[in-house]
Amino acid sequence: MxxxxxxxxxxxxxxxxxxxxxxxxxxxxxxxxxxxxSRTYVTEPSENIYKKIDSFTGRKDRAVLMCFSHDASTMAELFPMEVAILRHCFQRNIQVFTICFIPAAKPLMDYALQTAKEDYTVQSGVDYVNFGYKPWGIFLPIVLGMGDDVAKAVETDDEGRIVSNLEIMKEIKNYNEMNLVIDFAASAAVYIWIEYARARFGANVAAGVTAVMAADNFPYLQTGQLIGMLAGLKGAAEYEKLVDVFATHKEMVNGVETVVPREFSKEVIKDSWIKLSDIKNPVYKxxxxxxxxxxxxxxxxxxxxxxxxxxxxxxxxxxxx
Amino acid sequence: MSFEAISNFVAAFFTLSIFSFLYKDNPFYKFAEAMFVGVTMGYAIPLVYYNTFIPFVYRPIFIEHNFIILIPALMGSLYIFRFSKNLSWLSRYPIVFGMAIIGMGVPLSMHAYVLVQMRIAMMPIDNINTFIIFVGTITILLYFFFSKAHKGVYGKITNIGIWYMMVGFGASFGYTVMARISLLIGRIQFLMGDWLHLMK
Amino acid sequence: MKRQIPLLIVIILGFIFAIHTFVPHKASADFYDWYQTWIKALSPFMVLLGIMSLFMVNTAKIQRKIPGWQYSVITLLSLIVTGAVGFIWGTQEGTPFMWLFKNVQMPMGATMFSLLAFYIASAAYKAFRARSIEATVLLVAAIIVMLGQVPIGMAISKWIPETSSWILNVPNLAAKRGIGLGVGLGMTATSLKILLGIERTYLGGGD
Incomplete structure (x- = not known):
């Protein structure tokens, strides 16, 4: 036996x-x-990114830069967080820039913008700008150049327009105004922002990373070198939830369901419960x-x-x- | 069959071709792999042309007549000699020109990765967690000091460092499992949702 | 001279950059402006290296009729077709170029890495053994972090996500800081070695 x-x-x-x-x-x-x-609980590093972005609501002298540093291989983790952040920006009238330094990230960037703006009336050059693809070899010079003048560093956007002539750039000069950089990475790209933009210019840097890299970033969260982090698919799910609970919060106004954004609150997010079947657009969940x-x-x-x-x-x- | 359905069918075909490797190496996988490499590289050529050659080389020289840009442009073209036996030394010029920015890396990497981390590691120990972090940081640093044999009391101290690292590696492993599964979820979501419409 | 002059360029420009980090003088800013313009003009040519390398490797395979050379033909054809499509119809959203990317490159790239999910599951079953106390600590930490990340962890007990968060924020942080300090010092030392011309491997072989 x-x-x-x-x-x-x-x-x-x-x-x-x-x-x-x-x-x-x-x-x-x-x-x-x-x-x-199932109930996704929201962690503090994700909340911090949400709060920082939300603090730019309606301001023309503030903008978020989203750097797409990954290809399709990690799209499953990073794409939903990129769409959720873009939705947040479009919903709350927050100026947003996008850029990438690897060719394979460029279509993902276009795709994310395309997906997020479907439900919003936003205009390129006014509400957002896609700086497009720049070669990896000039990643560092552009990161450093942006500390002085964003428009001069990138020169042209994805459509070939001179960036300094765009309306959105009127009150944006450098990292003082472009006050948050979020790098979506499956590589060490985020550390370039920490090493150069943060150390030299004091830029606020956040990371949207694949879960593989998440554990390594905790020392940088403690020092404030990273103001927040979205870690993998869970980070994306957390941000989706934050956008639904606060930025696109719906209330009945005169019998009509209307979007009434509300301020972030720890108590609200703790007890909030959103039924996934209530969300119509599958991309948002x-x-x-x-x-x-x-x-x-x-x-x-x-x-x-x-x-x-x-x-x-x-x-x-x-x-x- | 709509255009979208055809597109999804093509994407599903390539997805399944790659998945077929799980059974064993086969011509479908090899075909997909070869095509993947070609498309990825082919994709970069027009992108680089439109997004960098036109704004950074063509426009300054031919539209703004800033002829000094001819110098870096010619220097950049020296890259092609990288594979030449006799003239590969010419490709060193564009390489070193890009490499020079490393001069900033010395003070800034020291600041970002060492000084800032050291400063916070030296903050007053005001609760049990800061004490645990302090002990962990010190014992790991001692573990990586190989000029002294890890024996006796010193060996016991460095052993604590090993335990910390095991917890750290465990955390990384837990996250890695999550990451890998997420990637598969993404593909299954495509196959079950966009292609077969089986997801509600 | 073929090595010395490039090395001298790195050393001189590198030191100017090191000074530029600390000196906000106009001359320093002008230097950076000049460098920025030149490096951008140089950048499109970097991609040539990758394309040339791919061409050379694959044409050699085809010429020598190495087993599986037919796949090299597919690689080169895909490269040429994708490039041509991009030049003819442009690279914006809605073009055949983007169609190729979305329905050929993107699914394959994403699937290639998703295979790792199967391998990691297989490794979990066949290789992750609690052979020692240290390995057990690793496995326990991994299991708590795994459970802490998913909704069921919270459903089982609120202590699971809390313990997971504690592991990440306390012992994991200490471990990553200890390792990171070593890596940071290594990076600074490597940069310094390049700057001083001690590290020269990036120049390649030959004279």
Whole structure:
């Protein structure tokens, strides 16, 4: 009997990896096809980005710069946060710039702008500007140049217009006005902003990073070198929720559902509960839907670790005997 | 079949071609991989032309007649000699011109990664967490000091550093699992939602 | 001389940049303006290196008929077609160029990395073993962080996200700071070595 048990564990240890792949696929497909509501709690680094951006509401002498430093490989994590931040800016009349330094990020940047502005009447050059793609080799010179003059550093936007002539630039000179830089990265690009823009000009820097990099950034959050961070799909889900709860908050006004933005409040976000099925546009809830599958997948990984270890310890005991 | 459906079908075909590698290496995967490399690089050529050559080289020289820009433009073209046996030394000029900005990196990296971090590590210890952080930082720094053998009391202290690092690596691993799963979720969302319309 | 002159350029310009960091004088600002204009004019040519390298590797494979050379033909054809489409119809949203990106490059790029989810799950099952106390600490920290990130962690107990947050903000922070200080010193030292002409590998081989 004991020998049979050992055989079972031996077999478990030598299980063909393709069965494992099948379980992984099912663990992700099922929660996506059979949706359920789950509660995303919001962390402080995400709140800090929201509060900082929201403080620019309606101001012509403030702007946010979004730097897209990733390609399609990490789009699943970073794209929803980019769309959520752009929505926040468009909804609250916050001036926003976009730029990228790798070719493969350029269409993602266009796609994010295209997606976010669908529900808003915003005008390029007035409400936002896409600075477009600039080669990686001039990343550093542009980061440093922006400390003196943003328009001079980037020269032209994506449409070939001279940036200094654009209406949006009237009250924007350097990092004093372009008061927040958010780098969306799957690489160390965010550290260039910390090392050069923050250290030399005191620019406020925030990061939207893939979860792989998130744990490394906590020392920079503590020092304030990063004012906030969105970490992976969860960070994106948190920001989606913040935008829904505050920036696009809906109330019944004269019997009509109207968007009535409200100020950030820790108490409100703590108790807020938004039913995903109430959100009509699927793009606005991509990350939160993904978090359902993420939950199941995490449990699956923990079970894998547990089962693998049980097999390992049983075998070890057998070998000792 | 609408244009969008055809587009989604093409995207799904390439997605599944890459996924087919999970079963084993096969011609579909190799085809997709080869195409991926070509499209990615091909994509960069017109982008660089429109977004950098036109505004930074063509416009200053041919429209604004700022002929001094011919010098950096010619220097940039020396990159092509990188693969020449006899003339590869010419490509060093554009490389070093870009490299020179590293001069700023010396004081700024010292400031950003060392001084600011050290300053906060030296703040008064006012609660248990700041004490734990302080102990961790010191013991890890001691662990990486290899001029003294990690034995006896010193070895025990550096062992504490190892424990901290294990917690740190564990946190990174937890986050890495999350990241990798998220990427797969993105693709399954595309296949199940945009392509097959199975998501509500 | 083929190495010395480039090295001298790095050293002289590098020191000027180091001074520029601390000196807000007009001459310093003018120097930076000049550098900015020149480096931008130089930048489009950087991409030539990548394209040339890809061409050379793949044409060599085709010429020598190395097994799988047919895939090199596909790579080169895709490169030429994508480039041509970009020049003919432009690179803006709504062009065939963007269609190619959205439906060919983007899905493949995203899927390539998503394969890692399968591999990490397989590794979790087959390789992550609590062989020692240190490895157990790593696994426990990982499991708490994993649970703390997803809604079910909160549903099980509010202590899970709180413990996860504590791990990230306290011991993880200390670990990353300790390691980061070493990396920071290493980066500064490397920059200094380049600046002083000690580190020269970026110049490539030859005279």
């Amino acid at each position: 004991a020998e049979q048990k050992m055989n079972f564990f031996d077999k478990m240890q030598a299980l063909d990896r393709r069965y494992i792949y099948l379980v992984v696929a099912l663990a992700i497909i099922l929660p996506l096809v059979i949706p359920f509501n 991509t990350a939160r839907i993904g978090m359902n599958a993420q939950t199941v997948a995490h449990i699956m990984i923990i079970v894998f670790i547990a089962v693998g270890n049980i097999g390992y310890f049983v075998n070890r005991k057998k070998n000792k005997n």
